[in-house]
Amino acid sequence: xxxxxxxxxxxxxxxxxxxxxxxxxxxxxxxxxxxxxxxxxxxxxxxxxxxxxxxxxxxxxxxxxxxxxxxxxxxxxxxxxxxxxxxxxxxxxxxxxxxxxxxxxxxxxxxxxxxxxxxxxxxxxxxxxxxxxxxxxxxxxxxxxxxxxxxxxxxxxxxxxxxxxxxxxxxxxxxxxxxxxxxxxxxxxxxxxxxxxxxxxxxxxxxxxxxxxxxxxxxxxxxxxxxxxxxxxxxxxxxxxxxxxxxxxxxxxxxxxxxxxxxxxxxxxxxxxxxxxxxxxxxxxxxxx
Amino acid sequence: xxxxxxxxxxxxxxxxxxxxxxxxxxxxxxxxxxxxxxxxxxxxxxxxxxxxxxxxxxxxxxxxxxxxxxxxxxxxxxxxxxxxxxxxxxxxxxxxxxxxxxxxxxxxxxxxxxxxxxxxxxxxxxxxxxxxxxxxxxxxxxxxxxxxxxxxxxxxxxxxxxxxxxxxxxxxxxxxxxxxxxxxxxxxxxxxxxxxxxxxxxxxxxxxxxxxxxxxxxxxxxxxxxxxxxxxxxxxxxxxxxxxxxxxxxxxxxxxxxxxxxxxxxxxxxxxxxxxxxxxxxxxxxxxxxxxxxxxxxxxxxxxxxxxxxxxxxxxxxxxxxxxxxxxxxxxxxx
Numbered sequence: 319x320x321x322x323x324x325x326x327x328x329x330x331x332x333x334x335x336x337x338x339x340x341x342x343x344x345x346x347x348x349x350x351x352x353x354x355x356x357x358x359x360x361x362x363x364x365x366x367x368x369x370x371x372x373x374x375x376x377x378x379x380x381x382x383x384x385x386x387x388x389x390x391x392x393x394x395x396x397x398x399x400x401x402x403x404x405x406x407x408x409x410x411x412x413x414x415x416x417x418x419x420x421x422x423x424x425x426x427x428x429x430x431x432x433x434x435x436x437x438x439x440x441x442x443x444x445x446x447x448x449x450x451x452x453x454x455x456x457x458x459x460x461x462x463x464x465x466x467x468x469x470x471x472x473x474x475x476x477x478x479x480x481x482x483x484x485x486x487x488x489x490x491x492x493x494x495x496x497x498x499x500x501x502x503x504x505x506x507x508x509x510x511x512x513x514x515x516x517x518x519x520x521x522x523x524x525x526x527x528x529x530x531x532x533x534x535x536x537x538x539x540x541x542x543x544x545x546x547x548x549x550x551x552x553x554x555x556x557x558x559x560x561x562x563x564x565x566x567x568x569x570x571x572x573x574x575x576x577x578x579x580x581x582x583x584x585x586x587x588x589x590x591x592x593x594x595x596x597x598x599x600x601x602x603x604x605x606x607x
Numbered sequence: 608x609x610x611x612x613x614x615x616x617x618x619x620x621x622x623x624x625x626x627x628x629x630x631x632x633x634x635x636x637x638x639x640x641x642x643x644x645x646x647x648x649x650x651x652x653x654x655x656x657x658x659x660x661x662x663x664x665x666x667x668x669x670x671x672x673x674x675x676x677x678x679x680x681x682x683x684x685x686x687x688x689x690x691x692x693x694x695x696x697x698x699x700x701x702x703x704x705x706x707x708x709x710x711x712x713x714x715x716x717x718x719x720x721x722x723x724x725x726x727x728x729x730x731x732x733x734x735x736x737x738x739x740x741x742x743x744x745x746x747x748x749x750x751x752x753x754x755x756x757x758x759x760x761x762x763x764x765x766x767x768x769x770x771x772x773x774x775x776x777x778x779x780x781x782x783x784x785x786x787x788x789x790x791x792x793x794x795x796x797x798x799x800x801x802x803x804x805x806x807x808x809x810x811x812x813x814x815x816x817x818x819x820x821x822x823x824x825x826x827x828x829x830x831x832x833x834x835x836x837x838x839x840x841x842x843x844x845x846x847x848x849x850x851x852x853x854x855x856x857x858x859x860x861x862x863x864x865x866x867x868x869x870x871x872x873x874x875x876x877x878x879x880x881x882x883x884x885x886x887x888x889x890x891x892x893x894x895x896x897x898x899x900x901x902x903x904x905x906x907x908x909x910x911x912x913x914x915x916x917x918x919x920x921x922x923x924x925x926x927x928x929x930x931x932x933x934x935x936x937x938x939x940x941x942x
Contacts, residue, residue, distance in 0.1 A: 386918025502924025
């Protein structure tokens, strides 16, 4: 059967021809920040955001050719492409502080050097796990980028301004599926409930402040540039609670995972993911592709 | 009506069978074909014409969908972020082409669910080329350059196919395919300008994909069972051998730019013919792969079957949600 009630937005289902990839470089080349070199603090901040996007893009890429419906192959590829675009811009910008390219950072860092949060490292699981992970992450990222459009760092500002519109669609896609799976059948409801139990422990880490604060305040080098994550929590909670309620689901009362991704302390899942991502590049160090 | 010139030894003269449709309907269909205009979904058409199109268009759609797999396998391992983005977009294009072609096929009255069942039950064919493995990154280049290249040579004439929705779908698909071919060429160019290991990887991939890509045009004209009728109906415009020759003539100068060779000792310019000669292809291998005994037939189908089965509960949930919320909307309107 074809799903007649297509839960994807027009934007998400419109696939991106190969030519559109050029567009993603436009921000990175924009006149505002073409040669600006970020401070180490800003670079580390950008690296954390970029790693989250990169790891999640890598995960979503695994769905392509395996999705429940062709429309979802297209939609998940779209989201993965958007995230990969954000990652490339953020890593390229961060890399200027250390004279590294986006590929140096993606392919030639080891596990403890990555700054991704544990949520994006969690495996795809079934479609319910992928959707719950996406709902949590897109909701957080939407609040984050909505604030970063006011950043005084021109590159961070420009990247956020482009990304926030895309993330709004990612969130909509996740919300639409959350409703369908939450309300659809007993089985889909049960799978969503399981996915929420499995993934909710990783919510807290998204709002940990220690990477950007010192003595309880935003580091002075990041003043006006970065967002204190905990300030986003209330809006995240109310928005997700509203969606889950509509979907006849609840945020489970569960334990809180310890996190540590921003310090380079990762889950067991990251190592194999990086091994696969980096294998070819590392077989041919110095080669260009 | 008759085709103006017999384009193959098998060209047939009749485009409709007697005994089907009214005289008026048959005459109208024949005049549209004779004038090289387009048949649209609501027009009367002979059932054999409809069947041929459903078969060809759905095979084409299936090929796009199965064809995603060998490339999707490399998305997670692409050696640079730029290549990863391009490859993701390319495989996404293929899903889009599949969707587009299934939709065009649906205008002939056969639904996507039926076509999908035919595919996963192994009753439908797809391009045999996708039953070959893609073990190295250079295969991404060779698939783009050779496989998408052959697809374009096959598909450009289909932009003038007599069935409107198919012809229009092909216009868009060909535009994207041409980017795909260029990106494949560019992957190989980069490899050929790279390290010795990269050059060897590129040459090895081309060695493996050359003959299978030539076989994508189908069996030699003398053995092609569906060709003559399709040509009479203006679905097919050139014979398999004509298209194959056109492809070889196009490839040779491009291979020179790449500095890559083809594994065919008989490949040589023939001054007299004004074309490149090339060696006999291994049609026994072609028959084997077509019969399901190629290197990857089983795994390709199994992967599609798994995706379909694993996704069943998701599709059921979406359908159930649609039913439930349709009910709620009605209740809401009544209140």
